[in-house]
Amino acid sequence: xxxxxxxxxxxxxxxxxxxxxxxxxxxxxxxxxxxxxxxxxxxxxxxxxxxxxxxxxxxxxxxxxxxxxxxxxxxxxxxxxxxxxxxxxxxxxxxxxxxxxxxxxxxx
Amino acid sequence: xxxxxxxxxxxxxxxxxxxxxxxxxxxxxxxxxxxxxxxxxxxxxxxxxxxxxxxxxxxxxxxxxxxxxxxxxxxxxxxxxxxxxxxxxxxxxxxxxxxxxxxxxxxx
DNA sequence: ACGCGATACTTAAGTGAACTAGGTATCCCA
DNA sequence: TGGGATACCTAGTTCACTTAAGTATCGCGT
Numbered sequence: 001x002x003x004x005x006x007x008x009x010x011x012x013x014x015x016x017x018x019x020x021x022x023x024x025x026x027x028x029x030x031x032x033x034x035x036x037x038x039x040x041x042x043x044x045x046x047x048x049x050x051x052x053x054x055x056x057x058x059x060x061x062x063x064x065x066x067x068x069x070x071x072x073x074x075x076x077x078x079x080x081x082x083x084x085x086x087x088x089x090x091x092x093x094x095x096x097x098x099x100x101x102x103x104x105x106x107x108x
Numbered sequence: 109x110x111x112x113x114x115x116x117x118x119x120x121x122x123x124x125x126x127x128x129x130x131x132x133x134x135x136x137x138x139x140x141x142x143x144x145x146x147x148x149x150x151x152x153x154x155x156x157x158x159x160x161x162x163x164x165x166x167x168x169x170x171x172x173x174x175x176x177x178x179x180x181x182x183x184x185x186x187x188x189x190x191x192x193x194x195x196x197x198x199x200x201x202x203x204x205x206x207x208x209x210x211x212x213x214x215x216x
Numbered sequence: 217a218c219g220c221g222a223t224a225c226t227t228a229a230g231t232g233a234a235c236t237a238g239g240t241a242t243c244c245c246a
Numbered sequence: 247t248g249g250g251a252t253a254c255c256t257a258g259t260t261c262a263c264t265t266a267a268g269t270a271t272c273g274c275g276t
Contacts, residue, residue: 009233157224
């Protein structure tokens with residue numbers, strides 16, 4: 001992740017979420033994460049692109065080259081059906097986990 | 109962490125929190141984490157003990173051998189003043205981070 | 217009397233995600 | 247002309263965590 005970076009394992013979740021409403025290219029995914037979290041989460045390119053390749057290898061994303069909004073070639077990633085199922089599972093995992101941490105921190 | 113394990117980097121936070129109200133030995137810290145999170149977070153010993161040594165080396169915990177509740181020798185860890193400051197910072201970091209992830213997941 | 221599970225701690229070896237830090241290329245704007 | 251945004255890539259490193267093994271004591275059930 002980045003800056004004062006954070007908590008390995010959440011990047012996959014964020015990437016899959018970024019792509020739930022339709023294909024996006026890598027650079028736009030990184031921008032989306034930064035923007036929707038108001039700069040709290042800034043993904044380094046050296047983390048982002050390898051993660052995209054990893055998710056593609058696992059069958060959760062599929063790739064194809066298209067023309068971007070700016071008229072350049074860009075590699076678009078689409079969420080596959082297994083990817084969507086995986087997102088649901090990861091999301092549940094995150095909720096269980098963050099809930100547990102919250103309870104621990106709140107403990108008298 | 110463990111089981112369906114999770115999210116590297118939160119262990120330090122949980123350990124420091126476990127020790128805010130007074131010294132505890134490693135085994136009890138592990139048990140506290142498991143119990144306060146209702147088995148959601150189960151720390152492997154191979155993660156727990158190295159983490160304790162790490163936190164001690166950084167000056168956030170101090171060690172001393174005492175007799176445990178069961179009458180055995182156990183290494184007790186005490187939160188140092190810098191450790192307390194670090195806990196506050198880590199906690200803030202966690203709250204910023206988990207809040208950001210929550211916003212991203214909630215995004216329309 | 218014997219073994220098993222809980223208590224209590226240790227560490228070597230391996231995995232893998234993320235960070236660091238470079239690189240390529242195009243486009244627009246000052 | 248040069249910098250900043252767009253768009254991608256990867257080799258090398260770091261370091262937390264997992265796996266898996268070990269040591270030792272104690273209480274309990276059978």
